[in-house]
Amino acid sequence: MNRPDFSKSAALFARALQVIPGGIYGHTSPALALPGTSPYYAARAEGCRYWDVDGNEFLDFMCAYGPIVLGYNHPEVEEAAARQARDGNCFNHPTGLMVQLAERLVSLVDFASWAVFGKNGADMTTWCVQVAREHTEAKKILRVAGAYHGSHAWCSPGHGGWIDEDRAHVHAFPWNDLDAFRDLVKKHRGEIAGVITTAFHHPAFGDSVMAAPGFLRGIQETCRAEGIVFILDDVRSGFRLHLGGSHRVLDFEPDLVCFCKALANGHPISAALGRKELQPAAGRVFLTGSYWNSAVPMAAALSTLIVIERDGVIERIGKVGAQLREGFVKAAAKHALPIRYTGHDSMPFMSFGDETNFLRSQVFCREMMQCGVFLHPHHNWFLCAAHESHDIAQALAAVDDAMAAAKAAF
């Protein structure tokens, strides 16, 4: 197999550094992945594969960091989007699609009686924090340390650009530490507006951790007892664990839920849904954006939801995800490498033994990329409906070599 050449990516990046701070910023920054041994710029994609600007082909396990749940350029979704685009996208008013999509989502999410829409995950997580404050007339927000809820000042993982006031009423507790959560509630009793958590813990630069038995249910019970609003940030996991919200497979029930990534298979839209009691507060927190009523992503979302349900996508992804997990575990055992394979099978992550610096993971992922399989060393992976058994087999063939290289490197 020819080893990939990244010279066009490198040339574009050199140009980018002249006109863009950092060249590439945010979650796709090469500094977060593998400088020099990873593509920097994509050219096209189809199914579970993409081609970078140098023409290298990658079997993809990042799915655009989540949005691609059916495979890139899914014909049915793209046809629905193109059909709407012929009539128009951005108007003076919403279209009937907004009503249809709200009705559809409300019918899917058991506890919800209303929906609103934005473009980005953080549009919704931040707005839900505001709704919790408006509903309770309290200020404090509890969150899990290290969880990602977007790039806004109250929760950004970055060190720059936020001031103490942005986080004066944001308090963190460790994932799976119900006692610490309850201590915070006790300490700030009567001052707490909401708590926000993901469905399972999937931090960048860390293993994923499922909820301990009773953890999320325990948060829910305290919230109900204390009048605290429980916000589920299902931006990353929504529509990969369950069509009606990830809480459905994790035995708890939030008051608000935020969706984004997989909702429209890559078209820009996010949504928040909530319980009836929160509707008056939701109506009082101003919410808008230039493109937030746009019709094309709503057409794409309606189509994506149809395909996910009709084609049993969540079950399919779970099955190929299990195949991938079993293959990784087997390959690691063959090379006597201890691994941690964590998270949900539809969005897993792997790290090595007791190392915490991800250096062996970087070698491993670099080798996988050299063999045409795109994996991330510091961020959870994503599977999609376009991954077939033979794709998993191709990935596992590369895993064997990559494990050998990862072992040999240290």
Add this chain to the structure above:
Amino acid sequence: MNRPDFSKSAALFARALQVIPGGIYGHTSPALALPGTSPYYAARAEGCRYWDVDGNEFLDFMCAYGPIVLGYNHPEVEEAAARQARDGNCFNHPTGLMVQLAERLVSLVDFASWAVFGKNGADMTTWCVQVAREHTEAKKILRVAGAYHGSHAWCSPGHGGWIDEDRAHVHAFPWNDLDAFRDLVKKHRGEIAGVITTAFHHPAFGDSVMAAPGFLRGIQETCRAEGIVFILDDVRSGFRLHLGGSHRVLDFEPDLVCFCKALANGHPISAALGRKELQPAAGRVFLTGSYWNSAVPMAAALSTLIVIERDGVIERIGKVGAQLREGFVKAAAKHALPIRYTGHDSMPFMSFGDETNFLRSQVFCREMMQCGVFLHPHHNWFLCAAHESHDIAQALAAVDDAMAAAKAAF
């Protein structure tokens, strides 16, 4: 002419009220326009016209509240977008289009040496506030009272969902009051990170006001002298006054500029550009979103910028805008109605005489809508390159009747 029937809009809205707080929220809320006498839902659009779900045709002077600068469904822009969509939109990486678009914008905006991208105007105004704080290590932000910079907590025009801490370091001064601005600077000397203004004052529920001679230049000079970052929010006016930023026709120079609406003729993208000295701070303020690298809106933006420049769009819009203004002034004189016709010809606003409650404006706009011309009684209007002289003539024919009705009503 048949008076429009809005029964399908009304039926959809009744359904929406069941599943969406307020039914329609944000800047397109019917509560902000004309309940019962305006369409609520759009179906399709072409050029400077759109059709609502009841099949009513409107000659449009809102342009989707700004984004539509070339006309709805501009063939060249839509072809560029569709071509990119065939290759893909949302990937693991940016595409070369991001570099091209940054290079293009930096070449257009005289003071800027770098660019970043988001989806929404507020993504950029808020991020620029953060960059100003990061660059100066100061907290305070000065802004113009009543100006709109998005729906985020530090600046939302809504009353709900924000806490005192969100605005603890945000201080307002009146538009065109350079003394008040200087007093704030004096009062908070050494604590001020930035000042943010629009290119001219275009508040909702108010007349537009151009800058008094020396006002924006005076802000600039104080900013330079005091080390304060001057942020131009060109979200609404960008690419309608000048291709290189509205400051070019208003004799001042900011340090950062935010663009959004007209950048991609309705495709979802926003941008911020800045001076070289601010690049290090910009690189330290984490900036990302699930769809912020997406390729289709960048292809649409590149195409939109080509068409604006090649077809002399800004001059064209100014010319038909002047025609509209002259016609309104003449019609008002004929009916002996005192009007204020304010703002830039490309995005004007009209109100009546010395009234402050907009009741006569509502009657006027309702009559215009009844005649198939969409105007907003409380928000500035927008013209686009698809408005031809005969469209203006059609609007002016309706204005005569609407002025008569507005006069008769009080």
